[in-house]
Amino acid sequence: MKFIPRRPTGNINVTKTSAIREFLALAGGLLAIILVLYLSLGVAVEILVPHLSAGIEQAMAVNLLPRMMGKEIDDTKSRELQPLLDRLQEHCTKLPYHCTIKVSSSPKVNALALPGGTILIFSGLLDTLTSENELAFVLGHEMGHFAHRDHLRGLGRGLVFMAISTALFGPHNQINRLAARFLNLTELSFSRHQETAADHFALEVLHCTYGHVGGALTFFEKLAAAKHSRYNKISFFSSHPLTPERVHDLQVYSRQRGFGSGKLTPLRDNL
Numbered sequence: 001m002k003f004i005p006r007r008p009t010g011n012i013n014v015t016k017t018s019a020i021r022e023f024l025a026l027a028g029g030l031l032a033i034i035l036v037l038y039l040s041l042g043v044a045v046e047i048l049v050p051h052l053s054a055g056i057e058q059a060m061a062v063n064l065l066p067r068m069m070g071k072e073i074d075d076t077k078s079r080e081l082q083p084l085l086d087r088l089q090e091h092c093t094k095l096p097y098h099c100t101i102k103v104s105s106s107p108k109v110n111a112l113a114l115p116g117g118t119i120l121i122f123s124g125l126l127d128t129l130t131s132e133n134e135l136a137f138v139l140g141h142e143m144g145h146f147a148h149r150d151h152l153r154g155l156g157r158g159l160v161f162m163a164i165s166t167a168l169f170g171p172h173n174q175i176n177r178l179a180a181r182f183l184n185l186t187e188l189s190f191s192r193h194q195e196t197a198a199d200h201f202a203l204e205v206l207h208c209t210y211g212h213v214g215g216a217l218t219f220f221e222k223l224a225a226a227k228h229s230r231y232n233k234i235s236f237f238s239s240h241p242l243t244p245e246r247v248h249d250l251q252v253y254s255r256q257r258g259f260g261s262g263k264l265t266p267l268r269d270n271l
Contacts (some may be wrong), residue, residue, distance in 0.1 A: 009188030054096035061116025092208035113145040131264035133215025144201030
């Protein structure tokens, strides 16, 4: 039989499926993969954080701290405040590492617990304080986040990448540097349960140090009553929201533990 070539009846190089439909299918598949990865990392955070060693955390801090603290660090004030933090930690807490304090020359009214045991406190916060007791409560609260590893959960999924890469390749690797670029202070937020636990920790530290919890509510009361726009723009701290329920809980917990008030220790004028 003789073969007779024939032209194809249609263009075999063009799919009969709609290009838009193919794009949507691919986009949907990619979105599903990203969602599964995101949720999986969330689970990984809860599994990894309680078992993350202090050494690994401090190694990760090598890349994180310079970006988180910025360049406006007041070394003089930091050194002046360090003895108070040392006293609180040595006598009234059990943390996996020695904590250090850094004062940022910024009008922000805030304080943050950063990986590796660093407490970043802004000069705007110091300007609102009149007693050492108020400052001790704030520092105790941040140490509470260290004790419960809340600061690592707050940074969350990015730290999973950093923890794994640090364990495998050491602290100075390109993966850590890349992850550090995407981790910033806005990610440090805590749940109501985490805030309550940190507040209770701070009250225990305050009572252990001074024999009373005077000053614990003073700072809250100042912010609640403040009319200055700088205070009105924040809700206690952006990462530590102030709520009436939170203040009430402090009062209830103090009564339950039998914590009373007492004489406040003035804060030095040069701070």
